[in-house]
Amino acid sequence: MPTRIVSWSGANARRIERQGLATPVALSPSAVPELAGVMLGAHAQVLSAAELSLGLRTEGGTRVDVRRALWEERSLVKTFGPRGTVHLLAAVDVPMWTGAFSAMPARVGQQAKEIRLTAAQTDAVVAAAGEALSGAELTADELTEAIVARTGAWAGDLVVPAFQGMWPRWRQALHTAAHRGVLSFGPNRGQKVTYTNPGVVPMEQDAALSELVRRYLYAYGPATPQHFAKWLAVNNGWTTALFGELAAGGEIEQVEFEEVGAAWVAAGDTDFPAPGAQAEGVRLLPYFDAFGIASQARELLFPGRAFERALAGGQAGNFPLLLMDGVVAGVWHQRRSGKRIAVTVEPLEKLSGGQLKELERQAERIGEVGEGVAELTVGTVTVGAHA
Secondary structure (H helix, E strand, C coil), X not given: CCCCXXXXXXXXXXXXXXXXXXXXXXXXXXXXXXXXXXXXCEECXXXXXXXXXHHHCEECCCHHHHHHHHHHCCCEEEEECHHHCEEEEEHHHHHHHHHXXXXXXXXXXXXXXXXXXXXXXXXXXXXXXXXHHCCCCEEHHHHHHHHHXXXXXXXXXXXXXXXXXXXXXXXXXXXXXXXXXXXXXXXXXXXXXXXXXXXXXXXXXXXXXXXXXXXXXXXXXXXXXXXXXXXXXXXXXXXXXHHHHHHHCCCEEEEEECCCEEEEEECCCCCCCCCCCCCCCEEEECCCCHHHHHCCCHHHHCCCCHHHHHCCCCCXXXXXXXXXXXXXXXXXXXXEECCEEEEEEEECCCCCHHHHHHHHHHXXXXXXXXXXXXXXXXXXCCCCCCC
16 A cells, blocks of 8 residues: 655644644633643743633633633643643643653753652652642642651752752652642742642553554654654654554554655544645744644744744744744744733745735734733844743
């Protein structure tokens, strides 16, 4: 049987359609968590960016809808997701995520040997955190006291270099506790972050990995094991072996991905737009939007000057993205003052009259999602990355 040939433009158009970027989905109580599930998480290191990622994908949705799903309905969970970064994940998916994380190769500790936690100490901290956070929402300081009381003074030693001083030793196990399902973020208490225990039972590891790969390929396929490894920040050898096992079991199948080579899709998921199809239109994506981070190949999504202007050479770029016809064609920035949201967009090529009108509507949606009024300027973005 001949290998299916998939064009990059067709794959890109399918990715955009499936993520609600081509046609925003109808707003309903299930829309926001379902989108988070399809995207495989909304990057939430800056929570407003996650609110924008999800809000833009819904018809008429705002940040209020995202906050309701997160803090009231609890259909979203704020926790440490792929690459160890903070994400909003669909609550129903957290068992899959925690099962998959527990099966991934452990990272070598970055701290000096005398600072690192042993495996036994890590287990003790995770157990103590899970117990202390059960039915509670604790600040970092309160959690430190609870863990030290349950494990010993060593857990509270201020030995881990941090942004504004030193963190206690136990903080090295923070991500591990999240990935084992006993820690996630709670609502802020004033300016202070809180943590809670979401009470998650991780899915069986093999089933979780299989489900995660299929879901990744549904959203971002065709893709190679190397693409999957980069997205998760794990080693290529492990993902190559994993894809081999899933292929042998008939769970994924190979296609010929134009300009990439052999790549994989979920078994039976081979319907793509006709050759020559592309994702038409103008879109503004916030910092670290899932589409901009996970889609491969990078040189095709970030063509020409966009590769230097919008991409930092790693997994993600430092600026929000302007998409035109499915590829990165500029960067943008927003600055809020009360209800006023100043949106500056820097296209890398001159916009047509039609494109400018689309951009104006996109800026308007930025304002709507943020419950403000956007004022659009087309010009050079002069602020630094992450500003």
